[in-house]
Amino acid sequence: MAFFWHGHFASRVINPKFNKQILNIIRKNALGNFKDLLFEVSQSPAMLNFLNNQQNKKDHPNENFAREVMELFTMGRGNYTEKDIREGARAFTGWSYDKEGNFKERKNLHDEGAKTFLGKTGNFDGSDVLNIILEQKATARFITTKIYKFFVNEKADDDIIAKLSTNFYTSGYDIKKLMTEIFSSSWFYDQKNIGNRIKSPVELMAGIMRILPMHIQNPENLIVYQKLLGQMLLYPPNVAGWPSGKSWIDSSTLMLRLQVPQIWSGLRPLEYSPRQDDDLDMGMKSKETALNKSFKNPNITIDWNRVDQTFTRKNCEDYLIINTKILNMQAVKSFSDNTTKMNVINLMSTPEYQLM
Secondary structure (H helix, E strand, C coil): CHHHHHHHCCCCCCCHHHHHHHHHHHHHHCCCEHHHHHHHHHCCHHHHHHCCHHHCECCECCCHHHHHHHHHHHCCCCCCCHHHHHHHHHHCCCEEECCCCCEEECHHHCCCCCEEECCEEECCCHHHHHHHHHHCHHHHHHHHHHHHHHHCCCCCCHHHHHHHHHHHHHCCCEHHHHHHHHHCCHHHHCHHHCCCCECCHHHHHHHHHHHCCEEECCHHHHHHHHHHHCCCCCCCCCCCCCCCHHHHCCHHHHHHHHHHHHHHCCCCCCCCCCCCCHHHHCCCHHHHHHHHHHHHCCCEEECHHHHHHHCCCCCHHHHHCCCHHHCCHHHHHHCCCCCHHHHHHHHHCCHHHHEC
């Protein structure tokens, strides 16, 4: 859930303290109440900084924060007007933070005038605007749809989403209740919802790390794999977060995705280098040669004895491939020496392993 919300409330700032704050906010509220999550994220230095709200002052409102809160975090397009954005921006004037990273309302920068927002008029501040947004059923529908597409199927089922969103709204935005309803529903296990999603790079890497007991000598090296595959945690391409589905796959990323199990097992070298980007290389551009050399060797040790024990009396394919009906096991075995190690590596190197 934290991974989902981290992509939903996408922010990108270099300050590590701010990143840690927003990540802890997400972890704390990931299965709690969406209202609490929305308020705390909206008042976090990472989000206020990323969306320029420290520049949002009376007489000179900055509309960026108000626009994205409505478009991407709550209601979605078509449920508000440009005037709502302007009035919402006025309500958020003065929302900022101090040098220690604490949320602060700067009263001297706040527009005290009356605002008309989503059909209501009053001397609103940012909290009022967020509460009015939460009163809109469109907000429950938007969040539910996004969760459904992430956890169930990218092809939305309008009837199911309508029921889920109504219950989500009625519950007062109880995230845990929504997720329980989804995961305990029979339709969640329909064949059409099995193996229909392409794993994101982080889902792919985390899955391999969970299945293969490994010691990573230099865990910071995993950053280069995130960079090469197109999903660096806490560094989305923009405020909309990462696109999903087939957008994860192109001619270069597909080949690397298929090779990661072999590279991490020490069977082949990493033959790709990340493009230079000092923001992402964290000031290490001057050490480019050493950096790339260290990334060529992932320094990963896998306990294959434990893997053998795990798959004793189990078919590797049933454990690793979510839809074995589309798997050509003969082709997999033709590249294997029948050891558990090679069976696991070869199965993880198939296109079918890319699905979840």
